[in-house]
Amino acid sequence: xxxxxxxxxxxxxxxxxxxxxxxxxxxxxxxxxxxxxxxxxxxxxxxxxxxxxxxxxxxxxxxxxxxxxxxxxxxxxxxxxxxxxxxxxxxxxxxxxxxxxxxxxxxxxxxxxxxxxxxxxxxxxxxxxxxxxxxxxxxxxxxxxxxxxxxxxxxxxxxxxxxxxxxxxxxxxxxxxxxxxxxxxxxxxxxxxxxxxxxxxxxxxxxxxxxxxxxxxxxxxxxxxxxxxxxxxxxxxxxxxxxxxxxxxxxxxxxxxxxxxxxxxxxxxxxxxxxxxxxxxxxxxxxxxxxxxxxxxxxx
Numbered sequence: 504x505x506x507x508x509x510x511x512x513x514x515x516x517x518x519x520x521x522x523x524x525x526x527x528x529x530x531x532x533x534x535x536x537x538x539x540x541x542x543x544x545x546x547x548x549x550x551x552x553x554x555x556x557x558x559x560x561x562x563x564x565x566x567x568x569x570x571x572x573x574x575x576x577x578x579x580x581x582x583x584x585x586x587x588x589x590x591x592x593x594x595x596x597x598x599x600x601x602x603x604x605x606x607x608x609x610x611x612x613x614x615x616x617x618x619x620x621x622x623x624x625x626x627x628x629x630x631x632x633x634x635x636x637x638x639x640x641x642x643x644x645x646x647x648x649x650x651x652x653x654x655x656x657x658x659x660x661x662x663x664x665x666x667x668x669x670x671x672x673x674x675x676x677x678x679x680x681x682x683x684x685x686x687x688x689x690x691x692x693x694x695x696x697x698x699x700x701x702x703x704x705x706x707x708x709x710x711x712x713x714x715x716x717x718x719x720x721x722x723x724x725x726x727x728x729x730x731x732x733x734x735x736x737x738x739x740x741x742x743x744x745x746x747x748x749x750x751x752x753x754x755x756x757x758x759x760x761x762x763x764x765x766x767x768x769x770x771x772x773x774x775x776x777x778x779x780x781x782x783x784x785x786x787x788x789x790x791x792x793x794x795x796x797x798x799x800x801x802x803x
Contacts, residue, residue, distance in 0.1 A: 564734050567730060585707060589774055596767050598795030600767075603684060608625075674730060682744075
């Protein structure tokens with residue numbers, strides 16, 4: 504059975520057996536981690552913050568499904584619309600990173616007794632760790648950067664499947680950010696709302712890519728919706744860690760911020776600019792940033 508899986512991965516990637524084996528091991532480790540996390544959920548839910556984080560994670564997952572829903576009715580989603588929505592999502596994530604994660608991380612480090620330089624150093628270290636963790640996952644697990652939405656590049660379905668896997672992988676730091684935000688006092692609902700906003704275009708992109716490759720509309724919708732399921736699980740992990748070890752809060756906030764910055768810079772912004780709609784995507788980014796800033800400050 505393992506040989507058949509390995510051959511399948513090689514067929515998708517055109518790689519040698521060594522690289523295919525490493526990717527297979529990566530997915531096995533990821534699956535084992537997911538099973539361990541699921542086993543931890545029932546006892547963790549006894550804490551109110553963890554239970555609220557799980558609920559917020561499900562809201563974000565439903566937002567992904569909501570973003571994919573138009574594929575059931577629309578014949579084709581224009582690339583301009585998708586790029587504007589991707590830019591909007593990037594802006595929301597950047598503002599959530601700055602106002603909901605980094606500022607509380609600095610404040611939390613100060614409450615631990617660190618001076619201004621120590622708090623800044625701790626936060627910078629957490630950002631670096633979060634970005635490095637996503638970079639390692641990005642290289643270790645099989646994935647593909649986004650094909651064109653209308654399938655015009657002739658991308659094989661296997662490649663698009665790897666792109667879907669990448670989206671699911673990159674939902675993990677978003678779920679962690681939700682959980683960590685609920686683990687601190689206040690701010691969790693704002694972070695969850697911002698991430699749910701940016702999950703809408705994400706779900707649309709996945710569904711449109713699958714439909715453009717010839718997958719049926721219903722199946723495209725279901726697969727896109729399934730990519731959001733990583734968020735409630737990661738939200739439970741983030742919240743339970745912070746609740747069990749409060750001293751980790753500033754580290755966890757900065758780690759989630761670094762992971763989200765990596766996703767924005769490595770995936771979302773390049774994808775929104777790839778088809779020549781840079782100005783439209785940048786306008787969407789600014790609009791998303793401003794909206795999230797208002798939600799996170801004026802309405803706090």
